[in-house]
Amino acid sequence: MKKHFMFSVGAACLAAVMVATTSVADVDQVTSVVAEAAAIMSDLDALAVDAQANLVATLGDKKATDAEKKKAQDKVKKANKATLAAEGAVARLIEAFKEKDSAGTANALRALKGVARNEGVNVGPKEKGVGGKKKAGDKKDKVPNIYANVSDSDMKLIVAQGNFDALVAATGSNLSVIDSSITPK
Amino acid sequence: MKRKGFIVGLAVALLGFGATSSVVAKKSMPVDDVASSVASAELRIEEARVAIESGKQMLATIPEDSPMMSEVVRVVSVASDNWKIAVESLAGSKKSAARISSSSNSSVASDFAMLAKVNANVASSGAQVVKIAVAYVEAVANEETEALELIDSALVKASASAVRVQRSYDRVKAEITKKYSK
Numbered sequence: 001m002k003k004h005f006m007f008s009v010g011a012a013c014l015a016a017v018m019v020a021t022t023s024v025a026d027v028d029q030v031t032s033v034v035a036e037a038a039a040i041m042s043d044l045d046a047l048a049v050d051a052q053a054n055l056v057a058t059l060g061d062k063k064a065t066d067a068e069k070k071k072a073q074d075k076v077k078k079a080n081k082a083t084l085a086a087e088g089a090v091a092r093l094i095e096a097f098k099e100k101d102s103a104g105t106a107n108a109l110r111a112l113k114g115v116a117r118n119e120g121v122n123v124g125p126k127e128k129g130v131g132g133k134k135k136a137g138d139k140k141d142k143v144p145n146i147y148a149n150v151s152d153s154d155m156k157l158i159v160a161q162g163n164f165d166a167l168v169a170a171t172g173s174n175l176s177v178i179d180s181s182i183t184p185k
Numbered sequence: 186m187k188r189k190g191f192i193v194g195l196a197v198a199l200l201g202f203g204a205t206s207s208v209v210a211k212k213s214m215p216v217d218d219v220a221s222s223v224a225s226a227e228l229r230i231e232e233a234r235v236a237i238e239s240g241k242q243m244l245a246t247i248p249e250d251s252p253m254m255s256e257v258v259r260v261v262s263v264a265s266d267n268w269k270i271a272v273e274s275l276a277g278s279k280k281s282a283a284r285i286s287s288s289s290n291s292s293v294a295s296d297f298a299m300l301a302k303v304n305a306n307v308a309s310s311g312a313q314v315v316k317i318a319v320a321y322v323e324a325v326a327n328e329e330t331e332a333l334e335l336i337d338s339a340l341v342k343a344s345a346s347a348v349r350v351q352r353s354y355d356r357v358k359a360e361i362t363k364k365y366s367k
Contacts (some may be wrong), residue, residue, distance in 0.1 A: 028364050031360045031363060031364060032360070032364075034356065034360050035299065035356065035357045035360035035361060038303070038353040038354075038357045038360070039299050039302065039303050039353065041349065041353045042303045042306045042307075042349075042353035042354060042357070045306075045310070045346040045347075045349040045350045046306040046309055046346070046350050048342070048343075048346040049309070049310040049313045049314065049343045049347050049350070050313060052313070052317060052339040052340075052342050052343040052346070053313035053314075053316050053317050053339075053343060055335075055339055056316075056317050056320045056335070056336050056339045057316070057320070059332065059335065060320055060323075060324070060336075083346075122218050
């Protein structure tokens with residue numbers, strides 16, 4: 001019985017050590033979410049560039065049919081819509097990040113992946129949604145808290161290093177600045 | 186009995202660890218995608234290289250006193266900047282891709298895959314901008330003035346998107362660098 005107790009204490013200590021080590025891991029997870037969102041945005045923006053190049057090539061092709069030209073124009077519209085939708089998801093991701101809201105983060109990332117998936121980007125298999133309409137008796141979603149061990153100072157550090165500021169700048173709210181920097185005067 | 190206690194404790198530990206990591210554990214950067222992204226970027230760069238050769242010949246046919254010359258110079262400058270970025274990014278993408286197989290674990294491999302793929306996006310986007318810019322030069326050379334507005338608009342939008350792709354790459358690189366510099 002005593003040995004059993006000691007083994008249990010040992011296991012509990014091991015558990016404590018492993019949970020303690022998640023402090024660094026959680027920060028990694030939070031920054032991984034940022035990296036993953038940025039990678040998905042890069043896919044969608046690259047598709048938008050492709051659509052523009054395809055439009056120019058198709059309209060410049062004397063053999064191109066009207067249907068092909070329309071298809072190229074529709075592709076541009078679709079890519080632009082996808083980029084806008086993705087920017088919305090990233091904006092929600094940023095809000096969730098600021099609130100240390102794991103469920104919001106997971107949902108926003110899932111929405112971003114959904115947009116990318118619709119555009120044919122491989123972002124892995126569909127994941128189960130978090131939240132949504134619940135029926136009586138439904139179990140509450142359990143969302144792992146990726147911010148559990150991320151201290152306020154770590155969060156400040158992540159923000160201070162410009163992660164989300166740059167992400168915002170890159171994905172919408174500051175687009176006019178980016179546009180004016182590349183648009184000839 | 187003692188073994189059961191140990192297993193229960195260990196399970197608790199693993200559950201505690203697993204619960205906090207599962208949000209992002211399902212990394213969505215399939216390593217298989219990398220090869221096709223790099224190959225696609227290579228193809229786009231090759232297409233841009235061919236376009237540049239054609240553009241050079243077209244450029245020579247535009248009179249120096251053409252009223253469009255200043256616009257042509259601007260567009261060629263955009264093409265030049267993007268070409269440099271595209272070539273450098275493809276090289277970087279290949280380097281990262283080559284390190285996937287020699288990575289010490291799957292997490293490092295996945296990070297190299299992400300870097301390679303996003304850098305390949307930068308290369309592809311840059312090459313596409315070059316192609317649009319060359320289309321503009323060709324339109325000027327062929328006096329297809331009605332097409333210029335559309336091509337210019339496409340160039341501006343594509344350039345803006347390409348800048349965002351580069352920023353996303355910078356972001357991914359910064360995040361991954363930070364992860365390994367603790």
